[in-house]
Amino acid sequence: MSQQYESMWRELGLDLTAHDALLKVLAQGYHDIFLSQANRPTGMDYFNFVVSEVHGLRIQELMDAKRQGRKVVGSYCVFVPEEIVLAADGVCVGLCAGADFATDEVEKLLPRNTCALIKSAFGFKLGKVCPYLEAADMIVGENTCDGKKKSYELLGPLVKNLYVMDLPQVKSEKGREVLRSEYWRFKEEMELLSGVKIDAERLKKGIDAVNAKREAVHRLSRLRNSDPAPISGLDSLLINQIYFYDDPARFTSSVHKLCDEIEERIAARNGVFPEGAPRILLSGCPMAVPNWKLPWIIESSGAVIVGEESCIGERGTRNLVETTSESIEGMIEALVDRYFDINCAIYTPNPGRLDDIKAMKSEYGADGVIHYGLQFCQPYQIESIPVEKTLEQMSVPTLRVDTDYSMEDVGQLKTRIEAFIERIK
Amino acid sequence: MEPIKSLKQIKRVTTEYFTAAHMAPQNNKKVVYCNVFTPVEMLYALDMFPVYPENHAAIVGARKMATEVAPAAEGMGYSMDLCSYARCDLGSIKAGISPTWGLPKPDLILVSNCQCGTLTKWFEVLSRMYSVPMILIDVPHSDDGSHDEAAEKYVRSQLVDLLEYLERMTSTKLDKDKFKETIRLSGQASDLWTRMLELGMKRPAPITVFDQFIAMFPMVSQRGTHTAVDFYSELIAELEERSANGISAVKDEKFRLFWDNLPIWPELGRLSTFLSDRNAALVTSIYTWAWSKLAVSEDDPLTDWTNQYLYTFNLNFKSRLDNYVDLARNFQLDGFLYHSNRSCKWISQDVQEIRNAVTRETGIPGVIIEADQNDTRQYAVETLEKQIDNFLDMLENLRHGIKN
Numbered sequence: 001m002s003q004q005y006e007s008m009w010r011e012l013g014l015d016l017t018a019h020d021a022l023l024k025v026l027a028q029g030y031h032d033i034f035l036s037q038a039n040r041p042t043g044m045d046y047f048n049f050v051v052s053e054v055h056g057l058r059i060q061e062l063m064d065a066k067r068q069g070r071k072v073v074g075s076y077c078v079f080v081p082e083e084i085v086l087a088a089d090g091v092c093v094g095l096c097a098g099a100d101f102a103t104d105e106v107e108k109l110l111p112r113n114t115c116a117l118i119k120s121a122f123g124f125k126l127g128k129v130c131p132y133l134e135a136a137d138m139i140v141g142e143n144t145c146d147g148k149k150k151s152y153e154l155l156g157p158l159v160k161n162l163y164v165m166d167l168p169q170v171k172s173e174k175g176r177e178v179l180r181s182e183y184w185r186f187k188e189e190m191e192l193l194s195g196v197k198i199d200a201e202r203l204k205k206g207i208d209a210v211n212a213k214r215e216a217v218h219r220l221s222r223l224r225n226s227d228p229a230p231i232s233g234l235d236s237l238l239i240n241q242i243y244f245y246d247d248p249a250r251f252t253s254s255v256h257k258l259c260d261e262i263e264e265r266i267a268a269r270n271g272v273f274p275e276g277a278p279r280i281l282l283s284g285c286p287m288a289v290p291n292w293k294l295p296w297i298i299e300s301s302g303a304v305i306v307g308e309e310s311c312i313g314e315r316g317t318r319n320l321v322e323t324t325s326e327s328i329e330g331m332i333e334a335l336v337d338r339y340f341d342i343n344c345a346i347y348t349p350n351p352g353r354l355d356d357i358k359a360m361k362s363e364y365g366a367d368g369v370i371h372y373g374l375q376f377c378q379p380y381q382i383e384s385i386p387v388e389k390t391l392e393q394m395s396v397p398t399l400r401v402d403t404d405y406s407m408e409d410v411g412q413l414k415t416r417i418e419a420f421i422e423r424i425k
Numbered sequence: 426m427e428p429i430k431s432l433k434q435i436k437r438v439t440t441e442y443f444t445a446a447h448m449a450p451q452n453n454k455k456v457v458y459c460n461v462f463t464p465v466e467m468l469y470a471l472d473m474f475p476v477y478p479e480n481h482a483a484i485v486g487a488r489k490m491a492t493e494v495a496p497a498a499e500g501m502g503y504s505m506d507l508c509s510y511a512r513c514d515l516g517s518i519k520a521g522i523s524p525t526w527g528l529p530k531p532d533l534i535l536v537s538n539c540q541c542g543t544l545t546k547w548f549e550v551l552s553r554m555y556s557v558p559m560i561l562i563d564v565p566h567s568d569d570g571s572h573d574e575a576a577e578k579y580v581r582s583q584l585v586d587l588l589e590y591l592e593r594m595t596s597t598k599l600d601k602d603k604f605k606e607t608i609r610l611s612g613q614a615s616d617l618w619t620r621m622l623e624l625g626m627k628r629p630a631p632i633t634v635f636d637q638f639i640a641m642f643p644m645v646s647q648r649g650t651h652t653a654v655d656f657y658s659e660l661i662a663e664l665e666e667r668s669a670n671g672i673s674a675v676k677d678e679k680f681r682l683f684w685d686n687l688p689i690w691p692e693l694g695r696l697s698t699f700l701s702d703r704n705a706a707l708v709t710s711i712y713t714w715a716w717s718k719l720a721v722s723e724d725d726p727l728t729d730w731t732n733q734y735l736y737t738f739n740l741n742f743k744s745r746l747d748n749y750v751d752l753a754r755n756f757q758l759d760g761f762l763y764h765s766n767r768s769c770k771w772i773s774q775d776v777q778e779i780r781n782a783v784t785r786e787t788g789i790p791g792v793i794i795e796a797d798q799n800d801t802r803q804y805a806v807e808t809l810e811k812q813i814d815n816f817l818d819m820l821e822n823l824r825h826g827i828k829n
Contacts, residue, residue, distance in 0.1 A: 111765055111773050143566040146542045150774035153742040170563040181575045348545040348561050376506050382546035385502045
């Protein structure tokens with residue numbers, strides 16, 4: 001891939017040596033973690049291809065889109081409504097934040113005890129290795145946790161166009177009003193950026209495209225309640241990660257094609273894990289590409305992950321946007337309704353998240369829950385205690401894991417997870 | 426040096442406060458847990474009793490009890506990476522160890538997220554623990570600090586709701602005269618506090634930031650009462666007298682320094698002596714200035730509180746930088762000590778960029794020391810002292826034109 005795209009990466013200002021090193025590690029990791037899995041559905045070939053071209057063909061597509069006058073918008077959060085970006089004829093992409101990079105440089109800017117996700121976002125920028133970030137015409141930061149709120153102030157001068165979206169942190173009617181006004185403001189900003197007036201017809205198309213994408217991953221999620229598990233948690237997580245990068249229509253059709261195959265496999269009782277394998281529900285912090293450490297440890301220890309209560313998972317994709325309204329006001333209202341239902345730990349209180357975990361546990365037949373907290377992520381780390389306590393009171397075995405992106409604790413985590421799996425067997 | 430006599434009153438003031446707090450239920454007063462930036466004037470005017478888990482945690486830290494109680498919170502599952510105030514307060518409840526005989530059980534929990542998000546999650550735990558309602562005043566992040574009408578409407582309407590809720594809870598209608606009197610007392614306390622901070626501009630300074638930290642308690646927990654006004658009136662009179670008589674806080678004041686972030690409570694005494702021995706005076710701190718702008722108008726306090734929530738506590742990078750630069754000029758600073766506080770993301774996240782920007786703007790150097798406001802397991806005080814010592818050597822060299 002390197003030679004073919006070198007001039008494009010150079011044009012984007014990437015550090016080619018560092019970028020090559022990153023791609024090498026990524027390719028090796030992908031081979032070891034994903035391609036080594038046995039009996040994967042053939043429908044995963046498409047997603048293998050997407051990963052192999054994640055910094056190549058997909059970036060080429062973004063550059064082509066830019067040449068056609070379309071705007072690329074990068075985001076770090078599931079509260080950024082892709083529908084509005086699409087309605088302005090833009091392309092929305094998730095930005096890289098799933099691996100340690102240029103840590104020495106990052107720690108000149110941020111305290112060491114900053115969560116790995118924020119450090120990673122800065123590392124990809126300072127290390128000049130994220131073509132998505134460099135290709136973006138606008139980067140949308142959102143005020144969720146304290147770390148992000150303050151870090152966007154530091155990211156602003158490093159990138160060409162940072163737009164910060166404020167989010168309510170309480171689920172009241174007044175909080176909903178804040179989100180509503182932020183989404184109207186974002187619509188105006190997108191119109192300004194793109195020169196496209198967003199009307200009802202355009203917004204409807206955007207809503208339909210993202211709804212279709214969500215319906216596809218919902219279908220995949222439902223199929224994961226089968227035993228034997230027809231697809232691994234790792235592959236499902238990968239699909240949820242690609243959800244943020246890929247062309248929406250192509251992604252949707254690829255997921256449906258995969259689901260067709262999975263349905264056949266279910267009928268034939270052809271699983272990727274033996275029938276009766278311990279089933280785990282993951283809950284907690286988001287796992288951005290290429291953060292695959294914990295799922296890899298879990299599944300290489302004999303258990304299968306059957307659901308992710310996570311921003312990169314069901315928390316991010318749950319619920320569709322209601323499509324009954326024909327007016328722009330009604331559609332924005334429908335967007336607010338849908339996004340205000342995301343049960344992120346920035347909300348206080350946040351009982352809906354616990355309800356979601358309980359529902360997913362039962363829907364996917366999970367035998368236990370592993371709560372994944374990123375070190376220094378105060379909202380999820382604090383919420384992990386009531387999650388654990390409530391589930392254990394319901395006799396649902398629960399394990400809380402706090403980790404980061406480094407590989408230093410793999411051995412320790414494996415031991416803990418193997419013991420947990422023994423407990424739920 | 427001769428200690429400031431008025432500060433000896435702090436022990437009496439705190440003891441009386443916590444005694445009254447524990448007696449509040451017997452005196453038919455509702456106990457409200459709140460964060461330090463809360464419009465407590467409403468509570469006092471409605472005869473409710475505000476109690477501050479943050480204060481409690483700070484006292485735990487200052488009494489060097491964090492290592493006794495924080496592990497209890499960690500035993501409950503709270504990570505050592507979380508704020509040590511939260512761990513000390515929750516751990517103190519769990520372990521039953523507290524320098525204030527604990528805190529009385531709350532009837533209501535009132536919190537805003539203008540200080541940080543951890544506070545809201547910590548108070549949520551308390552709300553569950555005591556099965557009492559919690560009200561969150563959600564304050565949008567002020568971003569570039571410019572006027573934001575929607576945000577103002579949002580915050581103000583929550584304060585209107587809060588007042589109605591408190592009236593319902595106490596079955597009392599707010600007595601407007603009492604409310605105005607509380608606001609007046611609160612404004613007086615804030616003005617006196619500001620006057621005390623300004624005395625640090627004098628050369629030599631009659632009070633250091635260490636003493637200001639000790640003197641904070643009435644300002645934080647008793648503004649709106651006569652106690653705070655009386656305490657600061659007496660303190661200022663004494664400081665002015667000391668200043669007139671040429672009595673400085675630090676003998677032969679040589680270096681005038683700034684302190685950033687929260688104090689390292691367990692080391693107040695040690696670091697105070699350490700700096701004093703080196704003729705270095707901490708003359709100001711952005712942390713103590715936070716309580717200087719709390720006066721609100723009697724006519725429309727809700728709007729003033731709204732503006733405070735949005736534009737005073739919730740400072741963005743540029744506003745903070747402007748404050749540092751102003752303080753450097755007004756206090757004739759020689760150096761900045763930046764506490765990169767493991768517990769406080771809100772203030773520590775951009776400390777390195779702040780340090781660089783302040784030095785760029787003022788030419789005044791600064792040193793970042795990594796520690797924690799409460800938890801002595803998170804730092805080694807000897808290392809901090811060594812860093813500060815090296816920094817003072819550097820200042821000395823700069824003064825003599827020697828490049829480091």
